[in-house]
Amino acid sequence: MKNRRLFFSYTLLCVLILFSQCKNKQHVEDSEFSLISTAISNTGSKHYFNPGQYPVERSELAIGGFDSGTGGLSVLNSIIELDEFNNSSHEPGSDGIADFISERFIYLADEANMPYGKYNAEGKADFLRELVLKDVLFLLGNSYYSSPQDRMPKKDKGAVKSIVIACNTATAYGLETVRDAMNDWDLDIEILGIIEAGAKNAIELLSGRGKDKSVIGVLATEGTCASGGYPASILKIAKHQIPEADIMVVQQAGIGLAGAIDEDINYIDPSASEIRDAQLYYGPGIDHSDYPIDLTLWDKYNFKTGNGLLIERDEQGEITRIQINSVLNYIRYMVTNLVISSSDYPDYSLDAVILGCTHYPYFEGAIRDHFLFLKQLDEKYESIIPENIVLINPAQSLAIELYKDLVSSDLTGKDHYKNSSFFISVPNSLLKENNINELGEFPYSWKYGREINSSLQYVKVLPFSDQWIDANIRMRIKQNLLSTYNIIYPEI
Numbered sequence: 464m465k466n467r468r469l470f471f472s473y474t475l476l477c478v479l480i481l482f483s484q485c486k487n488k489q490h491v492e493d494s495e496f497s498l499i500s501t502a503i504s505n506t507g508s509k510h511y512f513n514p515g516q517y518p519v520e521r522s523e524l525a526i527g528g529f530d531s532g533t534g535g536l537s538v539l540n541s542i543i544e545l546d547e548f549n550n551s552s553h554e555p556g557s558d559g560i561a562d563f564i565s566e567r568f569i570y571l572a573d574e575a576n577m578p579y580g581k582y583n584a585e586g587k588a589d590f591l592r593e594l595v596l597k598d599v600l601f602l603l604g605n606s607y608y609s610s611p612q613d614r615m616p617k618k619d620k621g622a623v624k625s626i627v628i629a630c631n632t633a634t635a636y637g638l639e640t641v642r643d644a645m646n647d648w649d650l651d652i653e654i655l656g657i658i659e660a661g662a663k664n665a666i667e668l669l670s671g672r673g674k675d676k677s678v679i680g681v682l683a684t685e686g687t688c689a690s691g692g693y694p695a696s697i698l699k700i701a702k703h704q705i706p707e708a709d710i711m712v713v714q715q716a717g718i719g720l721a722g723a724i725d726e727d728i729n730y731i732d733p734s735a736s737e738i739r740d741a742q743l744y745y746g747p748g749i750d751h752s753d754y755p756i757d758l759t760l761w762d763k764y765n766f767k768t769g770n771g772l773l774i775e776r777d778e779q780g781e782i783t784r785i786q787i788n789s790v791l792n793y794i795r796y797m798v799t800n801l802v803i804s805s806s807d808y809p810d811y812s813l814d815a816v817i818l819g820c821t822h823y824p825y826f827e828g829a830i831r832d833h834f835l836f837l838k839q840l841d842e843k844y845e846s847i848i849p850e851n852i853v854l855i856n857p858a859q860s861l862a863i864e865l866y867k868d869l870v871s872s873d874l875t876g877k878d879h880y881k882n883s884s885f886f887i888s889v890p891n892s893l894l895k896e897n898n899i900n901e902l903g904e905f906p907y908s909w910k911y912g913r914e915i916n917s918s919l920q921y922v923k924v925l926p927f928s929d930q931w932i933d934a935n936i937r938m939r940i941k942q943n944l945l946s947t948y949n950i951i952y953p954e955i
Contacts, residue, residue, distance in 0.1 A: 495589065497916045498596050499644045509616075509920050510600040514648045517603070518622050522874045525569045525883070526865070527602035527623030531577035532725045533936055534822035535629030538657065539570055540944040541858035542627075542865060543880055553870045562866050566876045568883040569623055571601055574931065575888040575905065575922040578721040579632040580684020580820070581745075585911040588636055591686065593915045595628070595637030596644060601886070601924055602626055603652070608923045611892050620884070624874050625653045627865060629858075631683055631819045634658045635690035653868055658687075660864055661817045661857025662696035668815050668853060670705050676811040678847070680801050681714040682830070683819030688716040693819055711808050715801035718754045719746035720793040721822040726933055729907045731788055738775045738784050745907060746787045747796055756785050756796070763799045765836060766792045791829055798833040806843055815853045824856045825943050883950050885927040891920050927951055 502510045518524060528539055545562045548555055573579075573594065582591035601607075602623045606616040628634045628641075634656030641654050665679050681693045694712040701710050719730035726733070729745045747754040756764075766772045771789030776782055787793050805813045816834075818824050831854060838848040869875050890899045896919055898909035905921075913921065925931065941948045 495915070496593055496596060496640070496644075498593060498600075499647055502596075502600055503648055508918075509606070510597060510604065512600065512604045514650045517650060521622075521624035522876055523878065524622050524624040524876075525567045525878075526563075526625055526627065526869075527569050527571075527599075528627040528629050529571040529573065529598040529602065529633070530630040530821050531579035531633065532572050532574050532721070532822070533932070533940065534721060534724065534820065534825070535570065535572065536940060536944055536947050537821050537824045537856070538627065538629035538858040538861060539568060540947040541856065542568075542862040543946045543950070545859070545862040545866065547863055548866060553875075561880075563862075563880055565878060565880075566869075567878045567880055569602060569621065570883065570885045571598055571924065572885070572887045572927075573598055573922075574725070575890050576910065577725060578684065578727060579630055580686040580716075580721055581911060582632075583636065583686040583689050587911055587913075588686075589915050590913055591632070592637045592640045595633045595641055598633070599626060599641050599644070599654070603650075606924075607886055608925050611889055611923055611925065613923075614893065623652070625655065625865070625868065627861065628654065628656045629821050629861075631657055631661075631692075631821065631857075632686040632690075635687050635692035653872070655861060655865055655868065657821075657857050657861050658692045658819075659696050659700075660860035661819060661855060662693060662700050664855050664857060664860040665697060665815045665817055666700045666704050668855070669701075669708060669710070672814065674708065674812070674814060676709045676808075677814045678711045678713055678805050678808055678811045680805060680813055680816035681712060681819050682717055682797060682801060682816060682823060683714065684721055685716040685718055687819055688714045693817060709811075711811060713801060713804045713808075713813075715797055715804060716754070717793065717797040717820060717823070719787065720790070720797060721820050723787075723790045723793050724822040724825060724939075726935065728902060728904065730793075731790070733770070733788075735773060735788055736770050738773045738786055742907075744786050746793070747785075749782070749785055756787075758782065760799060760803070763803075763837060763840065764792075764795050765833070766795060790826065794826055794829050795833050798830060799837065802834065802837050802844055802848065805847055809843070809846065811847065812849055813847050813852060814849060815855055817855045817857060819857070821858070824858070825939055827854055827856070830854060881950055881953065885951055886924050887927055887931050888922040888924050889931055891923050894920060897921060 501508050503514055505511060542563055546557045548562050549558045550560050576594055579591055605618050605620045607620050608616050638656040645652060669677050679697055697712050722730035747756050749756050771792050773786040773788050774782055775784035834848055834852050837844045890905055891897055898906055900906050
């Protein structure tokens with residue numbers, strides 16, 4: 464009888480174990496992204512890693528971060544320069560020492576696939592989520608290439624102890640997907656996104672002002688705006704913290720701005736002096752169905768002329784086509800439209816504007832200047848735009864959240880941020896199926912036409928170098944993000 468009971472117990476235990484394994488396997492297989500399962504099961508996959516062998520002691524590991532390009536360096540710069548805590552006690556209060564001075568970072572700029580903000584508009588939100596998964600897998604793994612011509616990767620990249628999604632669009636579409644994947648992989652790595660941080664910052668600002676009626680503006684990419692991530696987070700937090708306030712959220716997509724900042728040829732061509740072929744330009748235009756240039760608003764746009772604005776006229780001199788061809792003009796178009804939308808609430812003031820794309824803080828001065836230009840241009844705008852309009856960079860709030868998380872998890876490091884590593888993706892020229900133009904970039908139709916669950920290695924990830932970082936972008940980093948620039952280029 465005793466042996467029979469032991470046999471029954473053993474059989475039941477085996478059945479339960481088998482059921483648990485099948486249930487977990489089913490959960491993975493039901494996922495629309497095969498990458499989630501192949502990353503840990505297919506040793507031949509370019510994204511393979513073994514969660515069971517992931518470092519257990521993690522305090523000495525780097526902090527990982529990524530964005531669709533160099534814009535996320537603005538987030539990293541905010542983290543590096545943060546001094547809101549006492550480094551010894553970890554209590555709030557500046558001590559004159561950078562809070563993350565003992566941390567090192569591994570940063571990935573997925574430049575080959577940028578801008579992320581366009582994928583949803585092209586019906587490729589799932590492909591964007593897969594890109595976010597691949598970014599995370601790169602940070603978790605140990606592989607990278609020294610050169611685009613290398614067929615075998617190096618295997619000496621370190622792991623990370625936490626991951627910051629420095630991209631608003633990637634956070635909006637990929638945060639929950641990545642967190643679900645972490646559960647499937649049974650890996651307790653904290654993933655922090657930037658949207659909630661920005662929303663918290665805006666509500667804290669309004670809480671201190673005690674206003675009854677406010678508009679919070681959001682300047683972001685098409686994808687971030689379409690996700691509704693910022694309005695949902697703002698209103699959710701406001702409901703708990705300032706339920707008596709009447710808050711409106713107005714969004715404006717900066718179509719093409721992030722791409723123009725990173726000199727994506729689909730949005731800007733500094734060498735162009737006349738209208739480009741329609742297949743080469745994807746920014747706003749007179750006949751654009753979603754983002755038209757309204758000639759009745761010409762004085763409000765205040766576009767800077769020259770080759771920053773390409774214009775075609777008919778025989779009578781009337782404008783027939785317009786293409787924006789400078790970062791400044793993209794900014795003026797975007798800010799003008801946000802203010803016009805905000806004027807639908809004449810009894811409210813535009814008290815805060817969230818710079819909901821990591822590229823935008825580079826041009827905070829130009830953004831503020833156009834708000835103030837519109838304020839003095841029209842009485843209607845004067846009443847809704849405060850003289851001291853606040854532009855919020857969510858990176859500051861994200862940096863504070865990251866510090867608190869490391870302290871609570873006992874993961875503070877003992878290294879130095881000057882030992883950080885920077886990587887960038889480039890199109891894989893060795894992949895015969897790839898479509899790469901003469902500039903070494905993915906053409907628009909190919910970039911936004913790819914499908915999920917392909918085993919093709921579209922890009923290779925390499926260390927930062929001047930070969931892949933344009934001189935203008937490098938200068939912008941130096942001018943605006945000097946702390947980060949000095950880490951990337953320590954010899955300068």
